[in-house]
Amino acid sequence: MLRVFGRLENSPFSKDKKRPVILSAKSRLSRLLFEDVHLKYFHANRTFLHSFFNSRYWFIGGCTNLIKFVIRNCIYCRRSKATNLNQLMGQLPADRVTISRPFSSCAVDFAGPFTVKCIIGHAYTTYSTWQSSFVGSLELSTLRWSPILLHRSSKMP
């Protein structure tokens, strides 16, 4: 092993700190050392690994990318740092958040496909239809009582 000789020979530091071992950051030995220390110290973070290895080794090309690689590929650390995604919710329309008489306005939240049975001749036929045709038929049936439904369904694709 090659060691760095500097001007710290008369210092009270340990031998490893006075003369750190030279390693390549791209070698397999370096990666195994980082993985071992990361697991040995209970999934140590980036700062700890930096200070631990910079006091003992001299990495050619720096060790920042290797530390990122080791922590990124640790399954336990990835699971523990995972965050849940938040669903973006739209604002409710004014007629749904204000008090009104029952059935003064109505809407359909579900978008289909809906299975519709039709009688053509003597045979039953099943069709699959989507929200727009369902709302269209609902709109026609409730047109007299609910002008709000007509307005909202006209915005739908």
Ligand SMILES: [Zn+2]
């Ligand atoms: Zn880890």
